[in-house]
Amino acid sequence: MTLAQPGHGPAQHELSISRLIDAPPAKVFRAWSEPEWLMQWWGPHGMTTPECEMQLWVGGLFRTLMRAPDGTEYNNQGVFLEIAAPRRLVFTDAFKPGWVPSDKPFMTAVVTFDEEHGKTRYTARAWHWSASDCRAHEEMGFHQGWGESLDRLVEVVTQRMPD
Template identity: 85%
Template sequence: MTHAHAGSAVAEHELSITRLIDAPPAKVFRAWSEPQWLMKWWGPHGMTTPECEMQLWVGGLFRTLMRTADGTEYNNQGVFLEIVAPRRLVFTDAFRPGWVPAAKAFMTAVVTFDDEHGKTRYTARALHWNAEDCRAHEEMGFHQGWGQSLDRLVEVVTQQMPD
């Protein structure tokens, strides 16, 4: 097991994506933490996110409803574990609000927004409890899906959001 400063240790069952975004961290953080902006980019191409609820505090609800073109819906919910505006968001589906354990924990996400000369070094990490879930997430299309969401996020922060 790797021991390092909290948040910097590489998890055993981790998938991640990173990109330099031509927008300041505060703006990218807002696109992640304000539902009206998150709904514009959340999910891969061809999906919409018509619903998003956020209680932006530790233990607060984070819920999204994604819809495919054929109307299939995916309701995801969990809670925020850490919020350090505008640098870091951590959330998990392991709990529901009130620290009620979920039926099945799948992942914890650690999203960081590091300043690089006024731009944002964006990193999204998906940490899984076991190799099976990690492999399943990869086979579901983690890199493609999260990459397409990231393309959409970049478009929102560079072309749609006011400074």
């Protein structure tokens, strides 16, 4: 798979969200790549992320456990495909560690952290394997959920995380 590069347009079955964050790219990248920070913001409002495991290398594990207010748990596992600190992270649920194919691949995420006048142009793209998966993710509330996670990320990097 060739990963799309900036300027080459959206992937075929893509959902995305973008925002200018008042923090440098290195800081926003840290909030994404260090479990102790990611657990503070990952997931929509009301959700918690009590567990996060990261092996920050290509093929390394990326696993989160999100818990809804009613106690329902969502375990997500995949691998990193690309790590270009502090500019870009790419991960997918298409594989488990050891490049073992997953039972039901759903998406690949491409997260970029572009410097813009001392701030970060944050863009998260979710690429789906099919139009129906993309539609299902949108109906699940992609924009609201990822937007609420982004609100929480902004709070972490602008108010809690030291420089």
